[in-house]
Amino acid sequence: MIRRFTVIVFLFLTISxxxxxxxxxxxxxxxxLKLTKKTWNIGVSSYSGLNLDLRYEYLLNALPLLVHEEIxxxxxxxxxxxxxxxxxxxxxxxxxxxxxxxKSSIHAQRDALLFSELEExxxxxxxxxxxxxxxxxxxxxxxWKDLTIEDIQIEKTLPVxxxxxxxxxxxxxxxxxxxxxxxxxxxLDLLISGTVEKLDNMFFLNIEGIMQHxxxxxxxxxxxxxxxxxxxxxxxxxxELRTVVLGRSWSDLTVTALPSNALLLIxxxxxxxxxxxxYDLEPGFVTLSVISTGFKxxxxxxYLTSGAxxxxxxxxxxxxxxxxSxxxxxPGADVYFGATxxxxxxxxxxxxxxxxxxxISKNEYMPFYADSDAIDGNSLTVELGAxxxxxxxxxxISKSKFYRSxxxxxxxxxxxxxxxxxxxxxxxxxxxxxxxxxxxFDPASYDKAxxxxxxxxxxxxxxxGGVAISGGxxxxxxxxxxxxxxxxxxxxxx
Numbered sequence: 001m002i003r004r005f006t007v008i009v010f011l012f013l014t015i016s017x018x019x020x021x022x023x024x025x026x027x028x029x030x031x032x033l034k035l036t037k038k039t040w041n042i043g044v045s046s047y048s049g050l051n052l053d054l055r056y057e058y059l060l061n062a063l064p065l066l067v068h069e070e071i072x073x074x075x076x077x078x079x080x081x082x083x084x085x086x087x088x089x090x091x092x093x094x095x096x097x098x099x100x101x102x103k104s105s106i107h108a109q110r111d112a113l114l115f116s117e118l119e120e121x122x123x124x125x126x127x128x129x130x131x132x133x134x135x136x137x138x139x140x141x142x143x144w145k146d147l148t149i150e151d152i153q154i155e156k157t158l159p160v161x162x163x164x165x166x167x168x169x170x171x172x173x174x175x176x177x178x179x180x181x182x183x184x185x186x187x188l189d190l191l192i193s194g195t196v197e198k199l200d201n202m203f204f205l206n207i208e209g210i211m212q213h214x215x216x217x218x219x220x221x222x223x224x225x226x227x228x229x230x231x232x233x234x235x236x237x238x239x240e241l242r243t244v245v246l247g248r249s250w251s252d253l254t255v256t257a258l259p260s261n262a263l264l265l266i267x268x269x270x271x272x273x274x275x276x277x278x279y280d281l282e283p284g285f286v287t288l289s290v291i292s293t294g295f296k297x298x299x300x301x302x303y304l305t306s307g308a309x310x311x312x313x314x315x316x317x318x319x320x321x322x323x324x325s326x327x328x329x330x331p332g333a334d335v336y337f338g339a340t341x342x343x344x345x346x347x348x349x350x351x352x353x354x355x356x357x358x359x360i361s362k363n364e365y366m367p368f369y370a371d372s373d374a375i376d377g378n379s380l381t382v383e384l385g386a387x388x389x390x391x392x393x394x395x396x397i398s399k400s401k402f403y404r405s406x407x408x409x410x411x412x413x414x415x416x417x418x419x420x421x422x423x424x425x426x427x428x429x430x431x432x433x434x435x436x437x438x439x440x441f442d443p444a445s446y447d448k449a450x451x452x453x454x455x456x457x458x459x460x461x462x463x464x465g466g467v468a469i470s471g472g473x474x475x476x477x478x479x480x481x482x483x484x485x486x487x488x489x490x491x492x493x494x
Contacts, residue, residue, distance in 0.1 A: 025143055027136070033147075035091045035154040039161035040077040042245065043188040044068050046165065050197040059196050059203075059230070064164065066231065067192055067207065070238035071245050072162060073279045078247035079156050083189070086213035088149035095144045103137040106130055160245060163188070183212045190218075190244065202226060207237060209244055219244050239307055242279065251283045251304035255290075258315040262292040268335065268343010283307075287342060289349055290314050297323050297350040301340075324351045325379040326360065333362035333384060337372070345382075351375075360384070398487040402480040409473040415466035423463050426456035 024030065044067055047060045079087070110130035113123050163186070183191050194207040202224050209219035221237040242250055253276075255264055260274040267287050271278060283306040290298040295316035304310065326335055328345040335342045336359040337352045345360065352358070352372045358380075361367035365384035433449035436442060 025140060027140065028143075033151060033153055035087055035152055037087060037154065037158060040079075040158040041186075041188050041190075042071070042160060042162045043183070043186060043191045044162060044164050045191065045193045047194045047196055050195065052196065052198050056196075056198060056203075056227075063194060063196065063205075063207075063230070063234065064192075066234045067238070067241070068162060068164060070235065071160075071242060074160055074242065074245050075280070076157050077160050077189075077245060079154070079158065080247060083211075083213050084154055084156065085149060087154060088152040091152055092144060092147060092149065096141060099137055099141045099144065103134060103141065106133050106137065110134070179210055180212070180215050183210070188212060192219075192241070194221075199224065203230070205230065205233065207234070209241060243307065246280055249283050249306040250279070251281045251306060252309035253278045253281055253302075253304060254309070254311040255288065256311075256313045257290045257292075259292055259295065262290050262295070262314075262316060263348070265289040265291070265343070265348070267341070268347045268349065287340075288312070290316060291323055291348060291350070292316055294318060299350040323348055324375070327379070327381040328360055328362070328368075329381070329383045330362065330365075333360045333365070333382075335360055395484075395487040395491045398480070398484045402477070402484040405473065405477040405480040409470065409477045412466070412470040412473050416463055416470055419459055419463040419466050423456055423459040426452050426459055430456050 024032075044064045047063050049057060049060050052059070107130075110127060113127055113130075116123055118126070179191065182188075189212050190209055191212075192207065192209045194205070196206075197204040203226070205221065205223050205225055207219075207221040208217045210216065211218050219237075219241050221233070221240075223233050225233050253266075255272070256275045257264060262274060263270060264272045264274075264276050265288070266278070266281070268289070281304055283304050285301055285303050288300055288302055296319040298314050298316055302310070302312070326345050326347045326349070331345050333345045335345060335347055335349070338356040342349050355371060355373050358370045358372055358375070359367055360382050362384055368382045368384060370380070430449055430452035433445045433452060437445040437449055
């Protein structure tokens with residue numbers, strides 16, 4: 001009982017709080033666990049037609065072009081959880097299949113030695129070499145089989161790549177059972193296809209977007225339209241399709257400015273000159289800045305609604321620009337006017353209309369603060385102090401280490417206290433049985449006295465083991481306190 005208690009205490013004090021990373025075979029590195037998918041691939045195929053006159057066959061190629069135009073400006077796709085799981089599963093499956101093939105190939109080469117005309121010694125040497133290679137492949141194969149999809153790393157945001165396919169490619173998509181095979185062979189994540197059917201003076205229009213990971217449509221448009229309505233209907237359908245391609249919600253913004261050479265910025269980033277049309281902005285509040293030399297700048301906050309388009313026309317008024325150029329070393333620091341985020345350095349923006357505090361900050365650097373009225377001229381360059389931040393960071397880390405060490409020491413004190421009580425109890429029992437034996441010479445009392453003496457000895461040594469552990473933790477706590485005090489003193493130095 002005492003031994004078991006001692007082991008539990010020891011494990012409690014020494015157990016690791018963090019799990020170990022995957023142990024790799026010598027032939028692999030952690031880069032081998034990264035899924036290196038470079039692009040998210042979209043295929044836009046020519047459409048199939050039913051009952052179309054020769055004069056309407058242009059729609060079979062025109063409609064895919066319209067769809068392509070609607071999504072061609074989208075640059076990135078955010079993978080969904082289902083897509084990530086699918087890609088990780090395929091990655092592991094391909095690894096195991098490749099290793100199975102390699103192992104089978106080596107087996108075949110080794111088996112061929114049975115019919116070889118080589119010398120016996122050379123055959124044995126080659127046989128042993130192949131056997132060693134088979135063993136290595138089996139170990140690698142077992143390693144990949146033991147992995148879970150969570151062990152596979154993958155970039156969650158991928159560049160979008162769009163491919164167009166001819167009408168001969170489109171014919172491969174009928175019947176539907178061929179779609180999945182076609183997408184796998186072309187490495188397509190999304191396939192957009194459709195049909196056009198002539199119905200008297202109308203057209204039945206069907207457009208579908210099929211995802212490879214599910215094999216099911218994630219976008220579908222079915223409408224009866226006139227020839228004049230086709231462009232408008234495709235544009236309306238592209239609203240839903242755009243969400244599928246981006247993998248997130250979006251907002252469409254068009255800005256037209258006068259003069260035509262005005263610089264257009266969104267959240268401090270230059271996005272165009274004179275006019276711009278952005279298809280994939282994230283919904284929410286953004287800061288729109290329109291700036292031109294010889295004109296008063298126009299800076300406003302606008303709200304972008306999810307899945308909606310918005311058009312803004314801005315004509316600047318002539319006058320002296322009250323623009324402000326902000327630079328920082330290092331660049332890429334966030335700029336705030338009061339509580340409003342304006343953009344990142346380097347940044348050209350309008351000076352605050354009223355007195356406010358300007359804050360320039362970047363992770364791992366001490367922030368810079370200044371009152372807008374205290375800035376002379378139209379430019380401000382700031383060198384952010386990493387050294388000051390390092391002092392504050394060192395103070396925070398040393399404080400955390402001290403309190404963690406103090407916590408462990410506090411918990412360890414209970415161990416010798418408990419063991420001290422256990423030892424006293426066992427030692428008293430030993431003393432009582434020893435006294436009984438001395439007075440009665442009862443062999444049973446002698447056996448009990450010896451039993452409790454051994455248990456008391458175990459408790460005694462465990463007690464001093466607990467004292468040693470507590471003492472070590474106390475010394476560690478004292479050193480951590482010293483480091484904490486030194487870090488606090490340094491943090492107040494200039």
